[in-house]
Amino acid sequence: xxxxxxxxxxxxxxxxxxxxxxxxxxxxxxxxxxxxxxxxxxxxxxxxxxxxxxxxxxxxxxxxxxxxxxxxxxxxxxxxxxxxxxxxxxxxxxxxxxxxxxxxxxxxxxxxxxxxxxxxxxxxxxxxxxxxxxxxxxxxxxxxxxxxxxxxxxxxxxxxxxxxxxxxxxxxxxxxxxxxxxxxxxxxxxxxxxxxxxxx
Amino acid sequence: xxxxxxxxxxxxxxxxxxxxxxxxxxxxxxxxxxxxxxxxxxxxxxxxxxxxxxxxxxxxxxxxxxxxxxxxxxxxxxxxxxxxxxxxxxxxxxxxxxxxxxxxxxxxxxxxxxxxxxxxxxxxxxxxxxxxxxxxxxxxxxxxxxxxxxxxxxxxxxxxxxxxxxxxxxxxxxxxxxxxxxxxxxxxxxxxxxxxxxxx
DNA sequence: TGCCTATCTGGCACGTTGTGCCACTCAGTC
DNA sequence: GACTGAGTGGCACAACGTGCCAGATAGGCA
Numbered sequence: 001x002x003x004x005x006x007x008x009x010x011x012x013x014x015x016x017x018x019x020x021x022x023x024x025x026x027x028x029x030x031x032x033x034x035x036x037x038x039x040x041x042x043x044x045x046x047x048x049x050x051x052x053x054x055x056x057x058x059x060x061x062x063x064x065x066x067x068x069x070x071x072x073x074x075x076x077x078x079x080x081x082x083x084x085x086x087x088x089x090x091x092x093x094x095x096x097x098x099x100x101x102x103x104x105x106x107x108x109x110x111x112x113x114x115x116x117x118x119x120x121x122x123x124x125x126x127x128x129x130x131x132x133x134x135x136x137x138x139x140x141x142x143x144x145x146x147x148x149x150x151x152x153x154x155x156x157x158x159x160x161x162x163x164x165x166x167x168x169x170x171x172x173x174x175x176x177x178x179x180x181x182x183x184x185x186x187x188x189x190x191x192x193x194x195x196x197x198x199x200x
Numbered sequence: 201x202x203x204x205x206x207x208x209x210x211x212x213x214x215x216x217x218x219x220x221x222x223x224x225x226x227x228x229x230x231x232x233x234x235x236x237x238x239x240x241x242x243x244x245x246x247x248x249x250x251x252x253x254x255x256x257x258x259x260x261x262x263x264x265x266x267x268x269x270x271x272x273x274x275x276x277x278x279x280x281x282x283x284x285x286x287x288x289x290x291x292x293x294x295x296x297x298x299x300x301x302x303x304x305x306x307x308x309x310x311x312x313x314x315x316x317x318x319x320x321x322x323x324x325x326x327x328x329x330x331x332x333x334x335x336x337x338x339x340x341x342x343x344x345x346x347x348x349x350x351x352x353x354x355x356x357x358x359x360x361x362x363x364x365x366x367x368x369x370x371x372x373x374x375x376x377x378x379x380x381x382x383x384x385x386x387x388x389x390x391x392x393x394x395x396x397x398x399x400x
Numbered sequence: 401t402g403c404c405t406a407t408c409t410g411g412c413a414c415g416t417t418g419t420g421c422c423a424c425t426c427a428g429t430c
Numbered sequence: 431g432a433c434t435g436a437g438t439g440g441c442a443c444a445a446c447g448t449g450c451c452a453g454a455t456a457g458g459c460a
Contacts, residue, residue, distance in 0.1 A: 007407075007456085035445065046410045051447060125325040147366065151386055154358045162350055186351055190390035207427090207436075235416070246439045251418060 015053050015063060018043040020106075022060035027109040031058050031119035058123045061110060065124065067103050069131040071095045076138055088135075088156050089184040096160070097177035104176070111168035132157035159183045215253050215263060218243040220306075222260035227309040231258050231319040258323045261310060265324065267303050269331040271295045276338055288335075288356050289384040296360070297377035304376070311368035332357035359383045 021042035025034045036057045040050040054060045072095040079087070099107075114121045132153045139149035163180035167173060221242035225234045236257045240250040254260045272295040279287070299307075314321045332353045339349035363380035367373060 011408090036447085037445090047446095048410055048412095048448090049408080052408085055447085057446075121329070122322055122326065125329055126322065129321070129325055147362075147383075150362055150366070151383065154362060155355065155387065158354045158358055162347075162354060166347065166350070183347075183351065187355065188390055190388055211437085236418085237416090247417095248419090248439055248441095249437080252437085255418085257417075 018053055018060050019063045023064055023106050026061060030117045058119050062127055064103055064106055065127045068095055068099055073134055092160060093177045093181050096180055108168045111165060128157055128161050155187050159187050218253055218260050219263045223264055223306050226261060230317045258319050262327055264303055264306055265327045268295055268299055273334055293377045293381050296380055308368045311365060328357055328361050355387050359387050
C-alpha cells in the first residue's frame with residue numbers, strides 16, 4: 001500500500017499502458033491477427049521493450065484479467081489466523097463486486113472472445129491456474145492438508161471462472177459477484193446431479 | 201469400433217508415432233528445448249508433415265493425455281437415456297482403471313513436468329478444458345440446464361485432474377482410479393472447509 | 401561539477417515457429 | 431496408359447521471442 005520508488009511506479013504505468021493497448025486490439029481482432037509490433041506501437045514502446053514486460057504476446061492482457069485475483073490475495077494476507085476456507089466465498093464476492101468498472105468492461109470484451117480465439121483461451125486458462133495455485137499455497141500455509149487445500153482451491157477458482165464466463169456471456173444479466181455467490185453456494189454444498197444426487 | 205479405411209488407419213498410426221516421439225522427447229527435455237525438427241526426425245516424417253497432424257508443436261502429446269477422456273466419452277455415448285450426472289463418477293473411475301499401462305507410464309512422466317515446464321502446463325490445461333467442454337455438451341444434450349451442466353462438468357473434470365496430478369506426484373501411491381473415486385466423493389458431497397463447513 | 405554505477409531502452413541479428421504454395425509420389429479407376 | 435485424389439516434402443516467408451551491444455537517464459559520492 002506504500003508509494004513505491006519512482007522507477008517502480010514508472011514501470012507499473014508502462015505495464016498498464018501495454019495491457020490496455022493489447023486489450024483494445026485483442027477485443028477487435030483475434031490474437032493471431034495482432035502482431036507484437038502493433039501492440040508496442042500503440043503503447044509507444046519498441047518491440048524489444050514489450051518482451052521485457054511480458055514473456056509472450058498474449059500475456060500482455062494478464063494484468064487486466066488478474067486484477068481481481070490480486071486484490072483478494074491481499075485481503076487474505078491481511079486476514080487473521082483463523083480457518084480461512086469458510087470465508088473464501090464472501091471475500092471473493094466482495095472483491096469481485098468492487099472491481100473497477102472500466103476493467104470490468106474490458107474483461108467482458110476479452111472473455112467473450114475466449115470461446116472463439118484459441119490463444120485467448122490459453123491465457124484465460126493460465127490466469128485461472130495461476131490464481132488457483134496461489135490460493136492453494138495460502139491455504140497450505142494456514143494449515144490445511146495438501147489434498148484438502150487442492151480441492152478447496154480448485155472448486156473456488158472454478159466457481160469464479162464459471163461466474164465470470166456466465167456473466168460475460170449474458171450482457172443483460174446479474175453482476176459477477178451476485179452470480180459468484182450463487183455458484184459458490186451450489187458447489188460448496190455439493191453439486192446437484194453428482195454422486196448420490198438425482199437431478200439431470 | 202469398425203475397422204476404418206486403410207488411409208484412415210495409416211493416418212492414425214502416424215499420429216500415434218508422432219505422439220510417442222514427442223512424449224519421449226518432452227519427458228527428458230523441456231518443450232522449449234525440443235524443436236519440431238527433432239520430433240519429426242524421430243517420427244520419420246518431415247517438419248511440414250508434422251504440422252499437418254498437429255497445429256502446435258506441444259499439441260503432439262495431446263493424444264496420450266486424452267486417451268482416457270476419449271474412452272469415457274464413448275461410454276457415455278453408448279449409455280441409455282436416463283439421468284447421466286449420477287453415473288459420471290463410476291464411469292470415469294472405470295475408464296481410468298482400464299487405462300493402457302504403457303500410456304499411464306508416459307502420462308506420469310509428462311505430468312511430473314507440468315509443474316516446471318510452462319508450455320507443458322499449457323497443453324495440460326487445454327486438454328482438460330477440451331474434456332470439460334465435451335462433457336458439458338453431452339450433459340446439455342441430455343437435458344441438463346446450462347448452468348447445471350457447466351458446474352457438473354467443471355467439478356468432474358477438476359476431480360480427474362486433481363486425481364491424476366496427485367497420482368503423478370506420488371510414485372508409490374494408489375492407482376489413479378482409486379484416488380479419483382475419493383476425490384469425487386469429496387467434491388460431489390460438498391467440499392470440506394467451504395461455505396458453512398468448519399475444517400481448515 | 402564531474403565521475404561512476406545501475407537500470408531502462410532500442411536496434412540488430414539470429415534460430416525457431418507455423419503456413420501458403422507447388423511439385424512429387426502412390427493408390428485405385430476407367 | 432491416362433486420370434483422379436489424397437498424402438508428403440521442399441521452399442519461401444512473416445512473425446515470434448531472445449541474446450547481445452550501444453545509448454540514454456537518474457542517482458550517489460567526492
